[in-house]
């Protein structure tokens with residue numbers, strides 16, 4: 605079995621708290637090192653995870669010993685640095701959202717394809733066994749005919765310095781947490797899912813959208829309603845309503861490895877709890893990337909899903925640009 609040497613571009617919180625602890629459990633990757641704009645930021649990473657510190661991003665990209673890069677920069681920097689990763693001949697594990705514009709996503713996907721490189725967008729919940737269990741419940745007809753899908757990811761304000769409230773860094777609710785409910789809506793509605801309506805809420809205190817919602821529909825008329833927010837009460841939930849029963853998964857997007865997520869099945873007044881086995885969705889996402897690298901997962905299929913997600917987000921951005929322009933009238 606081949607081992608891939610992976611480097612981290614930027615001393616991000618997610619890299620320290622989630623990515624590297626999961627990577628330590630992977631049999632497919634070796635952590636080679638981390639690059640930061642400031643060398644002192646590398647120290648805690650090297651102390652805890654080993655590897656080598658690089659004084660700037662370019663020196664990591666120029667290291668011929670590195671096969672692939674994990675890129676957890678703020679979203680507005682994904683396009684520029686993603687392109688540099690690919691031009692350096694490295695495979696790319698990109699944090700979500702892939703980029704901030706569908707045309708940038710298309711450029712990166714084309715470049716990766718041209719160079720024969722693998723690309724992955726890290727929506728980890730797709731790789732938690734919880735989703736497989738929910739799909740099985742639906743396939744077995746336990747919910748009856750599916751009437752509606754409802755998904756929400758909202759969380760409290762994280763502080764003004766966080767990139768999520770900075771438009772120059774690609775902040776905003778749609779880009780940060782909107783991608784999660786949109787991604788599961790597309791997954792469950794299937795290939796014919798299309799955007800029907802959307803709204804992004806801006807307020808005077810922020811320069812970015814802080815809340816949003818959207819409705820998607822497939823060619824069978826099934827709708828999904830999605831909600832996302834970065835200045836709200838915490839909600840991280842998938843609901844599916846059927847003609848016989850409904851299902852709620854209250855910790856759907858961010859189940860940590862030590863949690864047994866619950867699925868609540870409600871039939872009439874009766875609620876039954878299904879306790880799902882623990883699973884490490886970050887490790888599973890990393891393993892999926894390894895399968896893209898060794899060719900046991902289809903790169904074109906995966907790239908097409910990244911592209912579809914980018915187009916959906918872009919459509920919401922475009923719809924709401926027009927609405928914003930009309931607002932003063």
Ligand SMILES: NC(=O)c1ccc[n+]([C@@H]2O[C@H](COP(=O)([O-])OP(=O)(O)OC[C@H]3O[C@@H](n4cnc5c(N)ncnc54)[C@H](OP(=O)(O)O)[C@@H]3O)[C@@H](O)[C@H]2O)c1
Nearest residue numbers: 614615616617618640641645676677678679699700701726
């Ligand atoms: N998949 C998930 O569940 C999940 C969860 C959380 C976050 N994320 C994603 O991961 C990425 C990073 O999120 P995070 O919360 O870990 O962010 P963060 O802690 O703020 O880290 C971002 C890093 O980017 C680098 N950077 C380069 N230019 C910067 C600039 N102008 N301003 C600020 N930082 C800059 C910094 O590293 P240096 O100073 O070392 O260069 C910084 O540590 C985002 O794309 C986010 O959406 C994904």
